[in-house]
Amino acid sequence: MDAYFFGERKPIPPGFEEWLDPRGAAAVSIDMHRGHLDDDPDCPCPSPRGREIIAPIDTFHRHCRRLGVPVIHVKTGLRPSGVDDTRGFPSAWRLTFPVTVGPIPGIDRHGLMGTRWVELVTEVDPTDHVVDTKKRLSPFYATDLEFLLRQLRRRSVVLTGGMTDCCVLNAAFDAANRDFRVVVARDLVRGFSPEIEDAALRIVSLHLGLVMDSAALVAAWEQQRASAGAAR
Numbered sequence: 626m627d628a629y630f631f632g633e634r635k636p637i638p639p640g641f642e643e644w645l646d647p648r649g650a651a652a653v654s655i656d657m658h659r660g661h662l663d664d665d666p667d668c669p670c671p672s673p674r675g676r677e678i679i680a681p682i683d684t685f686h687r688h689c690r691r692l693g694v695p696v697i698h699v700k701t702g703l704r705p706s707g708v709d710d711t712r713g714f715p716s717a718w719r720l721t722f723p724v725t726v727g728p729i730p731g732i733d734r735h736g737l738m739g740t741r742w743v744e745l746v747t748e749v750d751p752t753d754h755v756v757d758t759k760k761r762l763s764p765f766y767a768t769d770l771e772f773l774l775r776q777l778r779r780r781s782v783v784l785t786g787g788m789t790d791c792c793v794l795n796a797a798f799d800a801a802n803r804d805f806r807v808v809v810a811r812d813l814v815r816g817f818s819p820e821i822e823d824a825a826l827r828i829v830s831l832h833l834g835l836v837m838d839s840a841a842l843v844a845a846w847e848q849q850r851a852s853a854g855a856a857r
Contacts, residue, residue, distance in 0.1 A: 655786035660742035701736030781806035789816030807834030
């Protein structure tokens with residue numbers, strides 16, 4: 626079984642068994658909502674590269690459900706009053722990001738609870754879990770994601786969604802710092818650009834966990850399940 630180590634595809638060495646065990650895994654999909662992915666010109670914080678992975682993430686989640694791996698959708702959820710951000714203490718990215726990309730006209734509407742912009746565009750099954758109170762870049766900060774993972778008895782997280790160099794990278798750091806095993810599905814994340822996305826994935830593989838193709842991970846899970854069945 627292969628993973629990407631600093632951008633180079635290599636066999637996964639011994640010691641990573643926990644990362645590849647579906648019995649301890651959960652899939653965590655980050656910010657796959659209309660506020661980033663809608664093609665409406667009024668989309669408050671467009672991340673158009675992420676549209677490429679909507680259908681592939683849905684396919685991956687179907688494999689997860691079939692194999693008994695819980696699916697967790699995390700999305701931004703800010704109080705409509707703005708007190709969580711724009712009218713309270715504004716997030717740093719609201720100041721830094723426009724310096725590079727230019728003005729973002731609808732940015733004050735991004736992530737507001739009760740608006741269509743926080744509607745998920747990926748499929749949500751009744752068996753899935755939704756964490757809808759993400760306030761900052763990390764899905765662990767000011768949410769109950771860690772509590773949910775502990776209650777589900779999950780020790781590893783498979784991260785998908787956007788953006789690779791932002792919320793996914795923050796999730797990987799926070800998960801690793803909490804002693805979760807981190808896998809980033811390389812083909813199911815998208816970043817600001819291919820170049821910075823690659824840099825973020827290199828950081829993950831260097832310090833935080835495994836970077837894998839989702840098909841390879843599903844194959845590893847299926848192999849684990851077949852081995853467990855044969856042992857019984």
